[in-house]
Amino acid sequence: MFDYDAERLRLILTELTRSTLNSDAWIWLNEKINSGKIADFNTAFVLMPRKTGKSVVHVSDELSEEINSIKPGLTFKNWTADRLGRIYLIFNLDATDHAVYVKTVENLFLTAEVSELVALYSSLPVLAWADAWKLRCAEGIRSNIGSVLEAIMYDNPYPSDYLDENAWNQLVMKAFFTDKDVNRIIGLDERANADLKATISDYTAERKAAGRKINPFLWRLTAKFMDAELLNDLGELIKHGSKREKQAAALTLYYSDFQPAADLLDEHPEFLAAIKNKELNWDTLNPED
Amino acid sequence: MCCSHSFEDKRPLAPIEKMDLEIIKGMKFFDPHVHMSSRTTDDYQAMADAGVVALIEPAFWLGQPRTGIDSFRDYYSSLVGWERFRSSQFGIKHYCTIGLNSREANNEGLAEEVMEILPLFVYKEGVVGVGEIGFDDQTAAEEKYYRLQLELAKEAGLPVQIHTPHRDKKRGTQRSMDIAIEHGLDPYMVIVDHNNEETVKEVLDRGFWAAFTIYPFTKMGNERMVELTRQYGSERIMINSAADWGISDPLAVPKTAALMKLRGISDEDIRKITYSNAITAFAQSGQIDENDFIGPQQIDQTERFEGNTVLRGGQVPRTDKSSIIIS
Known part of the structure; x- marks a missing residue:
């Protein structure tokens, strides 16, 4: 299901989220996760900033290195608490049924507002069934919303790992056309x-x-x-x-x-x-x- | 949705008073009702220049009736997505209210489907109310969906933004308020929009917020608004432009502030009517943080960000309108 050591990331992500959220928000989020109902999952995703606030997540260099050893390029640095909470929620979604999982996550994209899109696109590298998100990622590159593009282009290992050459080239050219900091594109040289x-x-x-x-x-x-x-x-x-x-x-x-x-x-x-x-x-x- | 665009009641033009916004320089404005999806980037630029720092875009009738649920879904998504981004490029904080407008409530089959997707949107970040909802023709279908949406607002703990009808306005306004109270809504959570001299007293007396739309020909003129302010003061009163696809003015709020200032209304009253009352009313949603639009605005478009020449906050560079050269 996962193309990386998900159990190791689970430990890190759980601890990072727990230490970032206040205890009420942490309890609320875990209740929603443990219910196992899709409706609760959807509600929790939308309500996240109301519960978590938007403080900036603290990631030490040490932790950063560890995350990098699990999924090269991935970092949660400078993320806001709601973005982290959302990725933690999605990470805990039951992924055993491929079709149900993909449909549930894909549904979030369809009605997402800007911050939700940012969280969703930055979650691509940790999603299960990595092959299933290629078209979604390519679609995201067609967005003209700056922060959405940055969620795909910056510190995100998914595009270079999975996009075909055409879609990758679109990403790179779009980054230049929209004045992005191309140094933050992972795999820029490798995929030239x-x-x-x-x-x-x-x-x-x-x-x-x-x-x-x-x-x-x-x-x-x-x-x-x-x-x-x-x-x-x-x-x-x-x-x-x-x-x-x-x-x-x-x-x-x-x-x-x-x-x-x-x-x-x-x-x-x-x-x-x-x-x-x-x-x-x-x-x-x-x-x- | 704002006006029926009947131009029959167009009054002869008063002597032209030259627009001079210098008098309100440094003031900040909040336009709690403006349909930016129907406006151009020039409007955004002009609004930002005139001191508009934040706005609310209510979901409304787009002029062309929608024939399917996907059109509604994409419209709501654009209010929390694309339009929000477009606004941010000009340093204006964009909020919205989400609802099924009264006109399209009359397409019952479609209205049912819309009611099913509304809960997906009302809890989103930056959604500050259910709106604009209420009566147009005052049909049974309009009443049905108005009531259902009042319940939704109650459930979500959100303010309600009520559109009052053009025709049979006074009775339509009374009826809207009666129904809101019947459903147990606190009048302090309800903003009754498009008021005039005939409706305002009862709205205020019953404890609701009274919004006035400054809109040429068909709604309030701003000279009348000045007189109303003299009569009713500034408590629970706010103004908006309701600028949309019709002949309307996205600068209605700052222009009215300027006129008020010229005609001797106090700065404190102007501030309440053009800025803080709207914030107080809609911040009951828990979705407005004034810090997002006060403080130093990031408008230096050439400033480097993280050592790069990226425009901050995705702001677009300004074009020089006075030059014939386009580069």
């Missing part, structure tokens, strides 16, 4: 692919033609698919771009397996040195000027 690179090449050309800025993180996704044309663009950028653009060009060249890319980077030893002594990486890019 030739088709995505082709889309990015067209897109950067289009931005150039329109005289609009090009997000330097776009280049990151092209590193493994370097060709002469791209090399030309990066050569321009590393010479004439802003500091941020120069750094992005250098990093892209560095992570490429294409020999002319390495040769080009050799002409800019200051960037090569910064990358090698770990001062420069995709997380430390200069802010935009």
Whole structure:
């Protein structure tokens, strides 16, 4: 049913929820869970913020690491109490009957308000029957609600684990189009692919033609698919771009397996040195000027 | 739902008084009845600029009758989803009331189905009441679903936002209040909307909240509202725009505040009528936290967030309306 060690996560999630909620809310939530009735499950899901409030969940670094060892990329950091309560509720839903389980969870999506959608999409990586949520996840990427997109894109291992290439590429391009912090997309480098690179090449050309800025993180996704044309663009950028653009060009060249890319980077030893002594990486890019 | 849009009673235009909102600069407004789904982003921008910090969008008749339950479900979902997000982009906190409007209560088959899904929505975060419900033609079907929804509001502990009819208004308003009391609702939990000079006294005397809709041609004008304020004061009185798909004004609340100020109404009375009374009434739902819309508004759209250039809170960049250039 689960693609990870659910019993280990159960211990952590239970303790984290218990320590986050006040005792009334904790008792209320467990009563709803123990009743086993779908109606109680639905009501509890909707009423959650009224019972739990919206304080921010405290997750220590130690705990964070442990969660990460169960499900790489998953974190409950900066979550609000209602979001945690909702995931705890769903986690405790009986998953033995595949059809009933999927229908029950899917039903929540159909009438969800914004915070509910956020909780639902961020619960994807812990849901049972992981294969069943691919279309739902792809549908979520079609949303234009910022916080819903972020629930799917940020710190969420589900998309990179389960989306097919098409849907994954939509997620990545949508993140760029909606100015998201792409560093928080899990699996960004691992799932880079030739088709995505082709889309990015067209897109950067289009931005150039329109005289609009090009997000330097776009280049990151092209590193493994370097060709002469791209090399030309990066050569321009590393010479004439802003500091941020120069750094992005250098990093892209560095992570490429294409020999002319390495040769080009050799002409800019200051960037090569910064990358090698770990001062420069995709997380430390200069802010935009 | 607000008006029948009969323009027959259109009065000759009074001498034009130039709009100057400078006089109400720094004031905050709460519009407890406005149908943003029918409005544009320009309206949102203008409202935010004029000081509207929060609003309530009641579920209403969309102009085009719905023919199936899915249309209702998607509409309610949009009130707690998409429209809420759209509003947040302009720094305006969006609440809603959920209900089956009186016109569509007359389609009984569909009304039955709607009643089944209402409980899915009334407990959602940010749903501050059951509304707008009440009478239109004052048919038996309208009465039936009005009563059922009063029971739902009671069960959910939510305020009720009552739409009063255009035709036979006075008796329709009385009847709405009689029925609410018959069902054991506390008048303090009931906001009676679209009042005028003829209905307000009884509404207040019986302990209900009296809302006035400032809406051109068919409802209250704001000069009349100023006079009413002089007569009745500010206790349990609030105003709204009920702006919708008709010729209406989403700035009705700030404009009326400005007129009140010009005509010597006290700041305290203006504040109650255009802001705090609505909050007091609808906060009985437990769903309004004033901290969500007071304090420094995050409107610096270029500010970096977590070191990135993401616009905070999903706010959209402002376009320069005075320029012919679109970039």
